[in-house]
Structure formats: C-alpha cells, structure tokens
Amino acid sequence: MYPDTNLEQEVFGPGVEFLHGGAPHTGTLDALPDAVCARVDGLQIFRHWLTPKDLARFPKLRVVVRMGVGYDRLDRAACAARGITVCNVPDYGTQEVADHAISLALGLRRGLFLHHEMQRSDPPAPWRYVDSPLIRRAEVQGFGIVGLGRIGMAVALRAKAFGFKVRFYDPHLPNGVDRALGITRCRTLEDLMRDADVLSIHAPDTRETRGMIGARELAWLPEGAVVVNTARGTSLDIDALEAGLRSGQIAGAGLDVIPVEPPVDPVPSLLAAYRAREPWLQGRVVITPHSAFHTPEAWLDIRRKSAETMRDVLLLGLSTNVILPDKG
Helix, strand or coil, rough: CCCCHHHHHHHHHCCCCCCCCCCCCCCCCCCCHHHHCCCCEEEECCCECHHHHHHHHHCCHHHHEEECCCCCCCCCHHHHHHHHHCCCCCCHHHHHHHHHHHHHHHHHHHHHHHHHHHCCCCCCCCCCCCCCCCCCCCHCCEEECCCHHHHHHHEEEHHHCCCEEEECCCCCCCCCCCHHHHECCCCCHHHHHHHEEEECCCCCCCCCCCCEEEEHHCCCCCCEEEEEEEECHHEEEEEEEHHHHHCCCCEEECCCCCCCCCCCCCHHHHHHHHCCCCCCHCCCCEECCCCCCCCCCHHHHHHHHHHHHHHHHHHHCCCCEECCCCCC
C-alpha cells in the first residue's frame, strides 16, 4: 500500500529526509521503533490512533498531518499542549465517497442487491422481478443529506441528476448554498428526516454528531426508507438501525462505516446477522469496510496532498489545512 517514498520526496525536494515507519494497520503506533520516533519533526498518519502516550515518543514533533478528512483518532488537546500543529487533508476522495454513497442508495433502491441475492439462492428464486418496499422510482423520493460539506455537496449533485428531490440539513453552513445548488435546506434534523426516503449521512465525528441519529430520529423517516452512511459510524446508532430494519420501518441500509473499526468481538448484532446471511436481511443490507474513499487515483491524491500540506506547514510556515484545537 505504501511501497516507497518517491512521491513524497518529490514534493519535499532535497534536504528533507522522509522516514517510512511501516506501522501496520493495527490502529496503534506501537510498532514504530523508538529510534525513528526520536528523529521525527513531522508525522503523516493514516488510520492510527495518536494518544498522549504516543506523543511522548516524539520529542521533536512539530506537525501532524492526518492523511484523510476525519481526525477523531488524534488527541488534538494533547497536541495543542505540546504546541504541535495538526492538519488534515479535506479535499481527497470526494468523488469516490460520493459515488460510493450514490451506488449504495441506487443499488438498494433499484433492487440490485436484492435480486442478486435471490438469484444465487439455493434453489434460485423464480426468473422474475420481486415486489419489495426497497424498489422505488427516484423522482418520487426525497433524498435527505445530513452534512453538506464537500462530499455532501457532491452527493447532492449526483442525487439531483438522478431525479431525487434533494434536501439537506447542516446548521453550520451559510445561507445561499441551497440556492446555488438548486436544492432545499431544512432547518431541523426532524424536518429533513420526515421526507427522507433515502437518508445519506455525511457528518464528521464530533461531540455534536456522536449519536445524533438514534431510535427517535430513525422513527421520523418515512416507512420503507433507506439509510446510507459513508461518513463516521459514531453518528448512527447501529442497534437502533437494526431494530428499524427488523420492524420494516427501514427497508434497507448501506454502511461503509460502523461505530468501532475494525470491529471487535462482540461485533454489533446487525453485523453478525449480515455475516451469517440471515434470511431476513437478504438484499436489504450492504456493508463495506470503510473503503468508500479508495481508488488507485485517490491513494495517490492522499499521499501527494498530505506531503504538500506537511511541506507548507513544516517547511514554509503556512497554515494549509490547519485544524483549530478548539474544534471537536
């Protein structure tokens, strides 16, 4: 996945040594040698945690660049206390995640996953269409978006192109974006969800968004709604989602994220049922392993943009993609 540092060296130019730490995808930095940590002025980090204990191993550290959009695994308060600048890369993978969200929504709403599963059953289903609450014409459906950042906007444009009636909720967005995009703004989450035949979540992981969509909020959705989450698993109560699926209030769900990643035992019961291919979930739930961002092109983007951010902040003294420590 990270075969060399040639691209990074190209961005930094001569005179900067780029150390390839080789920390495995275990979520921690424990495998990094102390000798490497002791020399580091700037740290580019992908999906690992960065705790005060980790920071203590980096006596020279001045800048941390999270190689991605979300930065919930970084202890920014501890970084701020050390005077360490934290940055992210907010403008990579936009197309990929937006395409993934729309693909999940359309795949569910057109019955692609449903018919796929039924045709490979033993014995296979009859060679005919299936009537299901999942299957609806796009133009009769409301498409609700929670969080209209870069990815949310890209999803809005794609959903609009398919004929959905697009609405969004984002209390932090200035007025006028709805007019520019030709979509409808909702003043409350409840207002959005009441007419969201498809709900697509694009909220970051913050104190405000954790647990924001639970049993009460899912009950606001129209009967037979579809829920898609390609942002952060912490914003959606996965047990409440399972209850909604079991009751039929929710027709289907597409998840690229879950509350704890990678999942640990005991895994959420919805994930356990999905893995066990329980018949009641057939064609109704699709789960991908936080892979919505990934294409070869996106991986090159994230490497180059992370290196450019580090160069700007560490070497040039700029404030490119700097995250203020009071956000969280």
